Amino acid sequence: MGLSVSFIGYGEVGSTFSRDLLRNGVGRILAYDILLDDPARLAAMLERMTHDGVTPADTLANAAGAGDVVFSAVTADAVEEVARAAAPFLRPGQIFLDLNSASPSTKRRAAEIVQAGGADYVEGAVMAPVAEPRLAVSILGGGPAAERAAALLNPLGMNIRPVAVEHGRASAMKLCRSIMIKGLEALIIDCADASAAWRVQDEVFSSLGQSFPSIDWPALAVTMRARVERHGVRRAAEMREAGEMLAALGLEPGLCQAVAERHEQVAKR
Known part of the structure; x- marks a missing residue:
């Protein structure tokens, strides 16, 4: 019969x-x-799924119980809620592959919820935007079943690299990187806006180019703004998870929180 797959969450990654x-x-x-539970948006979501060739599930429970591999592709702030809602309908041997950008502690709590019923929880840390590499985007896998998930899914075009048998390490790699990338996005937006207001973009970007000659700063400013305008709300949730990670380590989370607020502001314009 082949591998059966289901998705909980059908945004950009799911689609x-x-x-x-x-x-x-x-x-x-x-x-x-x-x-699918929102009458005002039901038709658009059904059209999207039908266009993609995907069968809509009536409930989260149906999706959770159906797949050999169940992808959780929601938002960082819904990780535990979805794991808790799905867990009663999962069965031993299923893989629950959590692709959400959440803190190590959040992933560990979600793992405990899912594994209590016998299913295998694999954390997947997506290491780049999916638009270009699509299914082949680099994903770090964590958990005892990460090797099995890679063996099942990589032949289908995925690029899962198991990095740890314990939960949390893959997400730590992802969020440490995100602090830099999302922070740079927020910084370059403010830099570009301020230099545009003073009409000194050429001088500012030229100076940055001298300090970091390998970077095309004007192009990067355009690319990063577009990313934040499109995905800022989701990226803000990710940065709040990064802040939670820092706080759990006894480090100051204020910068991550400020970056999260800036991403939301730009996204909501």
Whole structure:
């Protein structure tokens, strides 16, 4: 019968991965998204799933119980809630692959919830935007079942690299990187806005180019602004998780919180 796959959450990641998995040989994908419960947005979500060749699930429970591999592709602030809602419907041997950008402690709590019923929890730390590499985006895998998840999914076009048998380490790698990348995005937006207001963009970017000659600063400013305008709300949730990680280590989370606020501000314009 082949591998059965389901998705909880059908945003950019769910839609992109589903299309590629179907193209690469998965026969059927079942998906649930909270927007299916919103009468005002139901039709648009059904149209999106139908266009992608995905079968809509009536409930989260149906999606959780259906797949050999259940992808959780929601938002960082919903990681535990989704794990708790899915856990009663998971069965031993299923892989619950959590692709959300959450803190190590959040992933560990979610793992405990899922594994209490016998299913295998694999944390997946997505290390780059999915738009270009799509299904082949680099994903760090964590947990005792990470090797099994890679063996099942990499032949279908995924790029999962197991990095730890314990939960939390893969997410720590992801969020430490995110502090730099998301912080740089917030900084370059403010730098570009201020230099534009003073009409000194050429001088500022030229000076930055002298300090860091390998970077095309004007192009990077455009690219990073576009990312934040499109994904700022999700990235803000990720930065709050990074702040939680720092706080758990006894470090100051204020910078991460400020970056999160800036991403939300830009996204909501």
